[in-house]
Amino acid sequence: MTTATELSRRNTRRFMIGALLVAATAFVVIAAGGINKNLVYYWTPTDLYANGDKAYGATIRLGGMVAPGSVKNRVGVSGVDFDVKDAGRVVHVKSNGVPPQMFRENIGVVVEGTMTRNGYFQCNRLMVSHNNEYRAPKGGHPMNKEELEKLMRTTEGLKD
Amino acid sequence: MNALLGRLLILASLLVSSTGAILAFAAGAKKSLDGLKWARRFAFAFSACMALATLVMEYALLTHDFTVSYVAQVGSRSVPTWVTIVSLWSSLEGSILFWGFVLGVYIAGATWLTRNEHIEYMAYAIGTWLTCGTFFGFLIAGPASPFNTVPAVPDGPGPNPLLQNHLLMIIHPPMLYLGYVGMTIPFGFATAALLRGRLGLAFLKPLRNALLLPWIFLTIAIMLGGWWAYEVLGWGGYWAWDPVENASLLPWLTATAALHSAIVMERRGVLKGWTVTLVQASFLLTILGTFMTRSGVFNSVHSFTQSSIGPTILVFLSFILVGSIVLLAKRIDLLEAEGRIDGAFSREAMFLFNNLVFVLITFTVLIGTCFPLIVEAIKGKQMSVGRPYFDSMVVPAGAALIFLLGIGPALPWGRVNKEHAMRSLLPPIAGGVIAAALGYAFGARNAWTLVTLLFGGYAAWVTLAEMWRPVAQRMRSGESILDATSQAQWKRGRRRFGSYVIHAGAVIVIIAIAVSSTMRTSHEVTLKKGGSAEIHGYTARFRGIETRVEPHRTATIAVVDVVRDGRVITTLEPRMNQYAMMREPIGTPAVYSTLTGDLYLSVMNLDPSTETAGLLLLYTPMVGWIWYAVLLMGLGGVIALIPVRRVYAMTPEPVRVATPFVAGEGAGAPQS
Numbered sequence: 001m002t003t004a005t006e007l008s009r010r011n012t013r014r015f016m017i018g019a020l021l022v023a024a025t026a027f028v029v030i031a032a033g034g035i036n037k038n039l040v041y042y043w044t045p046t047d048l049y050a051n052g053d054k055a056y057g058a059t060i061r062l063g064g065m066v067a068p069g070s071v072k073n074r075v076g077v078s079g080v081d082f083d084v085k086d087a088g089r090v091v092h093v094k095s096n097g098v099p100p101q102m103f104r105e106n107i108g109v110v111v112e113g114t115m116t117r118n119g120y121f122q123c124n125r126l127m128v129s130h131n132n133e134y135r136a137p138k139g140g141h142p143m144n145k146e147e148l149e150k151l152m153r154t155t156e157g158l159k160d
Numbered sequence: 161m162n163a164l165l166g167r168l169l170i171l172a173s174l175l176v177s178s179t180g181a182i183l184a185f186a187a188g189a190k191k192s193l194d195g196l197k198w199a200r201r202f203a204f205a206f207s208a209c210m211a212l213a214t215l216v217m218e219y220a221l222l223t224h225d226f227t228v229s230y231v232a233q234v235g236s237r238s239v240p241t242w243v244t245i246v247s248l249w250s251s252l253e254g255s256i257l258f259w260g261f262v263l264g265v266y267i268a269g270a271t272w273l274t275r276n277e278h279i280e281y282m283a284y285a286i287g288t289w290l291t292c293g294t295f296f297g298f299l300i301a302g303p304a305s306p307f308n309t310v311p312a313v314p315d316g317p318g319p320n321p322l323l324q325n326h327l328l329m330i331i332h333p334p335m336l337y338l339g340y341v342g343m344t345i346p347f348g349f350a351t352a353a354l355l356r357g358r359l360g361l362a363f364l365k366p367l368r369n370a371l372l373l374p375w376i377f378l379t380i381a382i383m384l385g386g387w388w389a390y391e392v393l394g395w396g397g398y399w400a401w402d403p404v405e406n407a408s409l410l411p412w413l414t415a416t417a418a419l420h421s422a423i424v425m426e427r428r429g430v431l432k433g434w435t436v437t438l439v440q441a442s443f444l445l446t447i448l449g450t451f452m453t454r455s456g457v458f459n460s461v462h463s464f465t466q467s468s469i470g471p472t473i474l475v476f477l478s479f480i481l482v483g484s485i486v487l488l489a490k491r492i493d494l495l496e497a498e499g500r501i502d503g504a505f506s507r508e509a510m511f512l513f514n515n516l517v518f519v520l521i522t523f524t525v526l527i528g529t530c531f532p533l534i535v536e537a538i539k540g541k542q543m544s545v546g547r548p549y550f551d552s553m554v555v556p557a558g559a560a561l562i563f564l565l566g567i568g569p570a571l572p573w574g575r576v577n578k579e580h581a582m583r584s585l586l587p588p589i590a591g592g593v594i595a596a597a598l599g600y601a602f603g604a605r606n607a608w609t610l611v612t613l614l615f616g617g618y619a620a621w622v623t624l625a626e627m628w629r630p631v632a633q634r635m636r637s638g639e640s641i642l643d644a645t646s647q648a649q650w651k652r653g654r655r656r657f658g659s660y661v662i663h664a665g666a667v668i669v670i671i672a673i674a675v676s677s678t679m680r681t682s683h684e685v686t687l688k689k690g691g692s693a694e695i696h697g698y699t700a701r702f703r704g705i706e707t708r709v710e711p712h713r714t715a716t717i718a719v720v721d722v723v724r725d726g727r728v729i730t731t732l733e734p735r736m737n738q739y740a741m742m743r744e745p746i747g748t749p750a751v752y753s754t755l756t757g758d759l760y761l762s763v764m765n766l767d768p769s770t771e772t773a774g775l776l777l778l779y780t781p782m783v784g785w786i787w788y789a790v791l792l793m794g795l796g797g798v799i800a801l802i803p804v805r806r807v808y809a810m811t812p813e814p815v816r817v818a819t820p821f822v823a824g825e826g827a828g829a830p831q832s
Contacts, residue, residue, distance in 0.1 A: 012430055012501050016512070023516055031527055031553065038549035042542035059546055078686050078774065097684045098764035098774030101736060102744055149542060 040112070042152045044145060045089040048115065055115035062091060062112075062121060063152035068105045084111060084121070086148055091115075095123040102128040108151045162220040163228045166213050166307035173209030173260070174297035176202055177290045184287030188355065196279065199286045203271045206293050207264035214261040217254065217306060221247060226313045230254050230306035236318030238740065239712050243324050249333040250319035252454060252469070253306035258334075260296045262341040267293060270345045270370065278363055284352035292344050295476045303469045321739040321746055324712065328388040335381035336408060340446040342374025343411055346418075347443035350436045354487045357494035359432050368422045369801060371415055371439065376797035378412045383790035394734075394749045394762040396682065396778040398786070401550040406529045407449030410522055414442040417518035424511045427573060429498030433488070434515070436495065440484040445522075447477045452529070506576050510568035517560050524553040555608050559615060562670045565663055566592075566619030569626050584625075591621030595671075602781075604679060612674040616667050623663045630656075658800025665793035672785035676757075680780040684764070689771035692723075696779035698759050699723040700732075705768045714738045716745070716766050718773040722752055722759060734761040734775070749776075757781035 040059045041051075048055050048062060062084055070083035079096045080103070093111050103109070103126065112125040180202025187195025220228045221244050224235055234247045234254065249255040267289045274282055300306070318324070349367045353359040359367075385408060386398035399405060418438035421431045451473040501508050528545040536542055570584045595617025596610050604610055630653055634644035649657040685693040687702040694700075703719040717735040721728045732750035739746070749762035757780055764774035 012497065015501065015504070016434075019512070019516060023520060027520055027523065031524055034549045034553055035528060035531055035545055038546035038552075040544045040546045042544070061544075078684050098686055098776070101747065101763070101765040103765070152542060 042149070044086045044148045045084060045091045046086055046145075048091060048121075049089050056117055057114055059112065060114060060121075061110055061152055062093070063108070063110045063148045064091070066103070066105050066107055066109055071105055080126075084109060087144060092120040093123050094120050095126045097126070099126055100128050108148075110152050161227075162216055162223075162225050163307045163309040166216045166220070166228070167301070167305070169209050169213035169216065170260075170297060170301045170305075170307065173206050173213065173264075174294065174301050176209060177206045177293035177297050180206060181287050181290035181294055184283050184290060188283035188287060188352075192283075193279070196283045196286075199283055199290075200271050200275070203267050203286050203290060206290060206297075207268035210260045210264035210293075210297075213300075213307075214248070214257055217257055218245065218248060221245070224316075226316060227309055227311070228306070229308035229310045230257075232310050232313055232316050234319045235316040236712075237315050239318045239324065242330070243319060243712075246330045247319040249337070253300075253304045255333065255337070256296065256299050256304045256454075256469075257306050259337055259341055260293075260300055262334075262337045263289075263293055263296055263344060266342055266345050270348070274366060278366060281349065281352040281356055281363060284355045285348040288348035288351040289344055292347075299469060299472060303472050318712070318739075321713070321737070324739070325737060325746060325748055326388060326392045328384055328391060332381060332384040332388050335377050335384055339374045339376075339378025339381050339408075340411070340449065342370075342377060343415065343443045343446045345374070346370040346439045350439040351484075351487065353436060353495065354491040357491055359436065359495050361426070361429075364422060364426055367435075367439070368419065368426075371419055371422070371442075372797055372801050375412070375415045375419060376794050376801070378408070378415065379790060379797070380794045382408050382412060383787055387787050390783070391751065392748060394747045394776070396680075396749070396760050396762060396776065396780065398783070401525075401528070401547050403529050404453050406525050407445075407452040410449060410525060410529075411442045411445040413518050413522040413525070414438050414445060417515045417522075418442060420511050420514050420518075424501075424508050428501060428508055430501055430508075431512075432495035432497060433492035436492070437488060438515075440488065441522075444477070444481055444484065445526075447473065447480060451477060503575060505571070505581070507568055507571045507573045510564050510571060514561070514564045514568065517557050517564065521554055521557045524557070525550065528553075558670055558673075559608065559611050562612060562615040562619055562667065565666060566615055566622045569660075569663070570622045588618045588621035588625070592616075592618035595620070599675070604675065606674075606678040609674045609678045612671060616671040616674075619667045620664070623660050623667060627657065627660045627664075654802060655800045658796045658798070661796030661799055662793045663796075665789045665791075665796060668789035669786055669793070672782045672789060676780050676783040676786065680778060680783075682779075683777040684775070685777065686772060686774045693775070693777055695759070695777045696757070697724060698779070700759075700761065700775070700777055701728075702773055702775070703731075704771055705766055705773065706733075707768065712739065716768065718761075718763050718766055718775065720750075720761055720775070732759075732761050734763045736763055736766055753784050755784070758783050 038059070040061055041047075042061045042063065043051065043055075045062065045064050048060065064084035064086045067083035067085045067090060070081075072081045074080065078098045079094070080099050081092070081094050084091050084093050093113075095111065095113075107128060110127045111121065111123040112127070113121055113123040116122050180199055183195060183202060184199035186192075187199050217228070217230065219225075220231050221235055222241070224231065224237055226232045226235065230251070230253050234251045235244065239247075247254065249258045267286075270289070271282075271286060274285075278285075346367055349363070349370055353363065353367075382405075385405065389400070389405075390396070390398040415438075418435055421435045421438060425431050425435050451470060454469060454473065501512070503509060528549050532542075532544045566588060567585065570588060571581060572584075592614040596614040599610060599613040604613065627649070630648035631641070631644045634648055635641060639647065681696055683693060683695050687693060687700075689702060689704045692699050692701040699722070701721040701723055703721055706717045706719055708715045708717060715735045715737050717733045720732045720734070722730045722732055730752050732752060734750040735748050736745040737748055747763045749760055751761075752759040758778075760776075760778040760780060762776040762778070764776055766773050
């Protein structure tokens with residue numbers, strides 16, 4: 001091969017490598033920042049309290065049981081208020097919008113939203129487990145952490 | 161009986177593929193023609209075994225042979241026959257068997273089509289394919305066996321109701337498999353090129369076509385998945401950056417990049433190693449995708465397919481990954497570049513930028529998808545990466561892509577004459593301005609949507625101009641418009657024409673995604689019988705709740721009249737379907753589609769006792785355009801794939817093989 005093609009090959013390669021390096025660096029910085037800002041935490045009510053101030057403003061998937069006697073449908077407008085609890089703690093949740101068909105007391109739910117400084121959890125997405133194998137425990141027996149984690153994993157919201 | 165027969169066939173396929181793979185690699189190393197012949201026979205035998213095993217499974221499903229484990233798992237006497245037929249791919253074991261079948265068809269097809277050509281590479285290619293065949297044969301024989309014998313039950317539960325709920329589910333999985341599995345073929349070709357240490361111009365054609373065919377299937381499959389989610393899941397969207405959706409998108413991104421870099425390789429003789437890398441990556445990503453969807457590490461709407469085959473796939477993935485990296489590291493320098501890229505402002509440079517953007521999107525999606533897995537593996541904490549991450553990264557990249565889609569084809573190859581460049585770059589700006597102005601007039605205010613419209617209008621102009629150019633040239637030399645069109649687009653420039661059809665489809669898709677995702681209106685209401693709600697000029701009037709008993713399900717339906725300008729234009733029936741074997745009902749939305757947008761009604765809850773319904777009302781502009789424009793892209797791919805009957809002035813490849821292939825030497829399987 002002649003030196004000319006050898007040279008052009010090197011030029012091409014240098015161009016490629018340079019472009020790749022610049023792009024890769026910019027990309028890593030942007031992607032890391034983007035991921036960091038948009039993490040969704042899967043927490044139980046106990047986890048939520050344990051994380052303290054971090055809960056305010058962060059996107060959280062809160063998994064727990066709907067506490068018996070806590071469900072209050074709003075009058076006139078769509079929306080529902082209820083408490084989500086695990087073995088230890090209770091979080092008050094306000095959800096705008098119409099709850100799904102399966103929603104009721106004593107059922108495992110996953111609510112996505114954030115903790116407000118007014119002491120309640122603002123829910124943007126209310127999900128009831130669609131997993132066929134999973135059955136909500138009877139009689140309001142609080143689920144343990146393992147069960148709740150499984151619930152959060154297997155519940156996928158069907159709503160934006 | 162069926163179970164035993166199935167097991168035997170799978171064992172035979174495993175035996176044939178493993179022996180064939182060893183034989184093929186040996187034939188490649190020894191350059192033995194007889195060995196290659198035998199490798200081909202083994203490839204056909206593998207395909208036959210897989211096809212027969214699949215037939216046995218279909219027979220068992222149709223005859224409700226509940227002694228076969230898979231039939232006991234997904235079969236049911238109470239479902240319609242079409243559901244029984246498609247339940248082959250409704251659950252893990254069956255879908256892996258179906259995978260084996262598709263792999264067999266691809267291997268047989270590729271082996272047959274190359275029977276007289278590319279002797280230099282084919283033994284290695286067949287060896288690679290059969291290695292993949294061995295792996296899937298092993299999966300079907302062991303960890304994911306559908307043919308276990310179980311005590312017969314009187315009736316089975318039937319396939320997952322989410323799958324029975326819509327016709328799109330019949331075609332989405334096969335399309336996806338055709339796309340996924342098909343990536344094995346170009347992977348085999350690329351591996352063969354690396355093992356042989358060269359990639360000649362003649363070998364580019366099979367490589368590119370082998371890439372284009374699964375690309376077409378994958379493109380359509382991704383769209384069908386989105387369309388299905390839209391029609392069935394009831395939240396009104398078609399894409400949620402769900403890990404499983406991402407899994408189907410990742411190989412598509414690298415394959416699209418590879419299709420483009422292959423063109424540069426053909427025109428300029430450069431980017432050989434890069435193209436091969438992209439092809440390898442596409443295959444690896446299909447295996448990674450299989451791992452994501454089939455192992456249960458991610459739980460999502462697709463979580464009905466989880467099982468314990470994860471570790472096996474992970475081992476295979478690592479094996480292929482390490483193998484590919486070693487092979488690339490050792491051999492990539494042998495794939496000599498024969499040309500060069502002139503300047504940063506030529507068409508080939510735009511191809512490079514296109515490749516960069518595709519690779520960036522791939523990494524963005526890959527990192528966002530895998531990050532939660534890694535965190536959980538290390539720290540044991542559950543989390544996920546939210547949708548805004550993906551949107552904020554991919555939206556600018558998508559805008560960059562549509563920008564390149566406009567500017568690339570407008571630029572000439574090689575060194576660019578400034579005046580010439582301006583002549584082709586300036587006029588399309590009018591198209592961009594028109595599109596953006598139209599969007600603004602119709603209420604688009606989102607900056608990214610307007611940018612997308614601007615670039616999209618530009619790209620549309622360029623695409624149409626490029627389609628028109630060869631026709632105009634011919635007409636200038638006196639041909640009639642019909643002759644000129646058929647000559648330029650069909651008889652000669654078919655591949656070029658097909659590419660621009662794909663581009664036209666892509667422009668529409670990107671614009672439709674931008675518009676539909678930023679300009680939709682939604683409204684959640686609880687209606688009593690007779691009540692109504694308004695959205696985007698439509699009035700939804702709730703007429704009441706009906707219950708309908710169907711053979712395999714009971715439907716509770718909210719009957720809603722859609723009124724526009726005082727006239728009932730249609731009646732929508734969003735519903736809750738209760739399947740016999742399911743504890744919970746499944747909501748199914750109803751859609752009224754028009755050219756400009758869709759009215760979408762989804763049931764949140766229904767209470768027949770009080771005749772109230774909680775409804776989600778959505779109006780999404782242009783969403784239907786996505787499905788049809790993707791079909792247009794598929795059509796463009798098919799046009800580009802149909803071989804052109806034309807005598808190429810092709811110079812035969814210089815033979816640089818040290819020892820030529822000889823018959824009768826080193827034939828037969830090596831003794832182990």
